[in-house]
Amino acid sequence: DIQLTQSPSFLSASVGDRVTITCRASQGLSSFLAWYQQKPGKAPTLLIYSAFNLQSGVPSRFSGSGSGTEFTLTISSLQPEDFATYYCQQLHSYPLSFGGGTKVEI
Amino acid sequence: EVQLVESGGGLVNPGESLRLSCAASGFSFSSNTMNWVRQAPGRGLEWVAAIGSSGIDIFYVDSVRGRFTISRDNAKNSLYLQMNSLRVEDTAVYYCAKDLPFAATDYWGQGTLVTVSS
Numbered sequence: 001d002i003q004l005t006q007s008p009s010f011l012s013a014s015v016g017d018r019v020t021i022t023c024r025a026s027q028g029l030s031s032f033l034a035w036y037q038q039k040p041g042k043a044p045t046l047l048i049y050s051a052f053n054l055q056s057g058v059p060s061r062f063s064g065s066g067s068g069t070e071f072t073l074t075i076s077s078l079q080p081e082d083f084a085t086y087y088c089q090q091l092h093s094y095p096l097s098f099g100g101g102t103k104v105e106i
Numbered sequence: 107e108v109q110l111v112e113s114g115g116g117l118v119n120p121g122e123s124l125r126l127s128c129a130a131s132g133f134s135f136s137s138n139t140m141n142w143v144r145q146a147p148g149r150g151l152e153w154v155a156a157i158g159s160s161g162i163d164i165f166y167v168d169s170v171r172g173r174f175t176i177s178r179d180n181a182k183n184s185l186y187l188q189m190n191s192l193r194v195e196d197t198a199v200y201y202c203a204k205d206l207p208f209a210a211t212d213y214w215g216q217g218t219l220v221t222v223s224s
């Protein structure tokens with residue numbers, strides 16, 4: 001089974017900051033990785049698919065990069081509505097799996 | 107507009123059963139792989155099961171294999187999760203989610219809470 005390790009688990013930041021979250025896989029994923037945002041009490045929403053493709057309607061300040069075993073999610077200028085928890089997910093092989101999450105706080 | 111609406115959650119005792127349903131609309135349900143994903147209180151996301159468009163290809167996480175059964179009725183645009191021999195550790199919000207093949211899970215329902223407690 002593929003394990004995903006996100007870092008950091010918690011991130012304290014301010015509005016306007018550039019934020020980078022890393023997701024490392026226990027084996028190569030090619031580009032079969034997605035990123036999600038989740039706010040308290042809500043379902044996750046898709047931000048990035050296939051490692052670097054921006055989901056329709058997602059602001060361009062979000063970007064994804066990487067391939068193989070190391071991936072990053074970058075928020076170029078953090079906005080108040082971006083304070084949330086972020087998860088990566090591998091879709092390379094079953095069982096699918098998620099990273100442990102990164103909580104972005106003020 | 108894609109809509110996924112889960113139902114069937116509730117409070118049950120350990121060892122009991124529960125059946126979750128997910129009503130889908132706004133897309134070609136019969137053409138898409140569907141998933142169940144859960145989230146225990148205060149914890150991260152855990153993928154639970156997936157079923158291919160025809161219902162033939164089925165996958166589970168190890169912790170539920172043999173206890174949970176995923177199924178679908180393409181004529182009713184519905185996804186199901188039969189959960190037997192429930193354990194305290196199965197307590198979670200269960201989400202129904204649509205696949206974007208090999209790319210992501212692009213739409214999620216609002217979730218239904220399953221609580222297993224004596």
